[in-house]
Amino acid sequence: MSTFQAPKGTYDLTPPDSAKYLAVREAISAPLRNSGYGYIETPGFEDVNLFARGVGESTDIVTKEMYTLTTKGGSELALRPEGTASVLRAALEANLHKAGNLPVKLWYSGSYYRYERPQKGRYRHFSQVGAEAIGAEDPVLDAELIILADQAYRSLGLREFRILLNSLGDKECRPVYREALQGFLRDLDLDEETRRRIEINPLRVLDDKRAEVQKQLVGAPKLRDYLCDACKAYHEEVRELLNAASVVYEDDEKLVRGLDYYTRTTFEFVHDGLGSQSAVGGGGRYDGLSEMIGGPALPSVGWALGVDRTVLALEAEGIELDIPATTSVYAVPLGEEARRTLFGVVTELRRGGIAADFAFGGRGLKGAMKSANRSGARLTVVAGERDLADGVVQLKDMESGEQTAVPLPEVVEAVRARLDR
Numbered sequence: 001m002s003t004f005q006a007p008k009g010t011y012d013l014t015p016p017d018s019a020k021y022l023a024v025r026e027a028i029s030a031p032l033r034n035s036g037y038g039y040i041e042t043p044g045f046e047d048v049n050l051f052a053r054g055v056g057e058s059t060d061i062v063t064k065e066m067y068t069l070t071t072k073g074g075s076e077l078a079l080r081p082e083g084t085a086s087v088l089r090a091a092l093e094a095n096l097h098k099a100g101n102l103p104v105k106l107w108y109s110g111s112y113y114r115y116e117r118p119q120k121g122r123y124r125h126f127s128q129v130g131a132e133a134i135g136a137e138d139p140v141l142d143a144e145l146i147i148l149a150d151q152a153y154r155s156l157g158l159r160e161f162r163i164l165l166n167s168l169g170d171k172e173c174r175p176v177y178r179e180a181l182q183g184f185l186r187d188l189d190l191d192e193e194t195r196r197r198i199e200i201n202p203l204r205v206l207d208d209k210r211a212e213v214q215k216q217l218v219g220a221p222k223l224r225d226y227l228c229d230a231c232k233a234y235h236e237e238v239r240e241l242l243n244a245a246s247v248v249y250e251d252d253e254k255l256v257r258g259l260d261y262y263t264r265t266t267f268e269f270v271h272d273g274l275g276s277q278s279a280v281g282g283g284g285r286y287d288g289l290s291e292m293i294g295g296p297a298l299p300s301v302g303w304a305l306g307v308d309r310t311v312l313a314l315e316a317e318g319i320e321l322d323i324p325a326t327t328s329v330y331a332v333p334l335g336e337e338a339r340r341t342l343f344g345v346v347t348e349l350r351r352g353g354i355a356a357d358f359a360f361g362g363r364g365l366k367g368a369m370k371s372a373n374r375s376g377a378r379l380t381v382v383a384g385e386r387d388l389a390d391g392v393v394q395l396k397d398m399e400s401g402e403q404t405a406v407p408l409p410e411v412v413e414a415v416r417a418r419l420d421r
Contacts (some may be wrong), residue, residue: 007125008118008124009116009118009123009125010124010125011123011125012208017194019323019326020321020323021127021307021311021318023321023323024307024311025129025307027156028129028152028255028305028307028310029107029109029129030152030155031148031151031152032107032148033107035105035148036105037105037131037133038105038106038107039106039107039108039201039280040071040087040090040091040106041108042080042083042087042089042108042110043080044079044080044110044113045069045077045078045079045138046077046079046080046085046089046380047075047076047077048068048076048077048078049076050078050085050086050293050308051066051078051081051082051085053292054223055081055082055085055178055202055261058119059412061081061122065081065114065115065116066078066079066081066115067079067081067113067115075330079112080110080113081112081113082112082132082304083108083112083128083130083304084289084304085260085261085288085289086394087106087108087130087132087302088132088134088290088293088295088298088300089293091132091134092290092295092298094293096243097134097135097296097298099174101262102130102135102136103133103134103135103136103141103286103300104133104134104135105131105132105133105134106131106132106133107130107131108127108129108130108132109127109128109129109130109325110128111125111126112125112126113125114126114267115225119277120121120274120275120277120312121274121277121308121309121312123308126307126308127307128281128305128306128307129285129304129305130302130303130304130305131145131148131159131302131303131304132301132302133145133300133302134150134290134298134300134364135298135299135300136299136300137287138282139235139237139238139241139265140241142238142265142285142301143238143245144286146163146165146242146247146267147242149269149281149303149305150247153269153310156310156321157314157317157319157321158310158313158314158317158319159317160271160272160273160313160316160317160335161269161270161271161313162249162250162269162272163248163249163250163267163268163269164249164250164252164255164256164267164268164269164270165238165239165242165249165250165252165265165266166223166251166252166253166255166265166266166267167224167227167231167234167235167257167264167265168203168223168262168263168266168284169223169227169231169263169264170230170287171183171263171288172228172230172232172266173226173227173228173231174226174263176226177221177223177226178203180226181202181203181220181221182198182199182202184220184221185198185202186198188216188217189216190205190216192211194208194213204256206220206256207256214329217273221252224253225310227320231264234264235265237267239251244391250267254282255267255268261288261289261292262284263284263285263287263288264284264285264287265284265285265315266283266284266285267282267283267284267303267334268281268282269282269305269317270283271309271312273316274309274312274313276318277309279306279345280306280309280310280312280313281303281304281305281310282303282304283301283302283303283304284303285300285301286298286299286302287299287300288302322377325376325378326355326375326376327355327356327357327375327376327377328354328356328374328377328378328379328415329346329349329354329355329356329357329377329378329379329380329381329419330356330357330358330359330371330375330377330379330380330381331343331345331346331356331357331358331380331381331382331383332359332365332368332369332380332381332383333349333358333359333383334365334382334383334385335383335384335385337385337388338383338384338385338387339362340385341383341388342358342393343358345381345408345411345412346358348412349411349412350413352413352416354416354419357375357377367380372398373398378397378398378399378418378419379395379396379397379398379415379418379419380395380396380398381393381394381415382403383413387405388408390408391407391408392405392408393405393406393408393411394406395411395414
């Protein structure tokens, strides 16, 4: 056993399980690529203030969960705990918003880091696929993103997830609600840290998962009662668009989400088969984030879906993804001359776009055929000295057991014809 192990709260992705994660990433990103979203990739670490300003200084992410470091030059950096702030920073830096085609529609996939108490479904290193539509205030855009996420989950076969939907108001109506909520919360029996949060962002108190806090929140002012007419109309249009698309959702007036930058539309995807860590993804509108990090006014909306939790959701529903074998053809040489010849055949197959592998290490026929079987290959190409003297190789169908002698120059076309059947 190795001296070293993966850090606590992290995991390694190894075959064959890693193929499932790749399939999930592909399924989540496919509807985005089909809807005008371009791929973006950002560094794994950023200026710590990008997250302090954007995510919010009162959030658990910033106060408790960020991995921070000081460089030799004295810069304060943080491993990215979420994707939106980084993507928006990159879009602003590249002036994508000035190209004249708003919204800027971007998708991304990567690893994120939070120092949390590890448990099933909650890791210190985790993977997400995200999407952001930057620079347009349009309920159709909000609905589009929710529909695309719903489409992605359904393409994987998931059925037991729920979509929670709410509106958090905007800079016109939320301050009035904030003041009313603060007045209510100040009279409760809360710890000092929570009281501090009341003054910075009282909506975050509503997101507190502790039973002793939730019990005291009964009778708290409801945000829906404070929404201005514009926010009410905006939210109603999002709901109507989802209804028209036959996307089922639940109105959840307590849904806040854990980041300070959300305005108006907010939503969460939950799966009840995951226990306490039931959220598999979520997002919302963040119209003021660009200004928070020093950019121009760019109303935007986006989401991030957890790859790890989506895999757990698939397992909870007993869904096995149809993942094709990584190898179509496996070459088994018998003897040194066959080894050189069949390696050339494998190279030619690969150049022709056919997934091929090779029995390395000079194993005997029995051991090599076991490896061929484990690879999942549909065909094996076997050759010994007698075959090469006759100018042929043996092409064996691993399902039927049928074996045919094929002239060496015709191997690639014979393989392609068999695979196309």
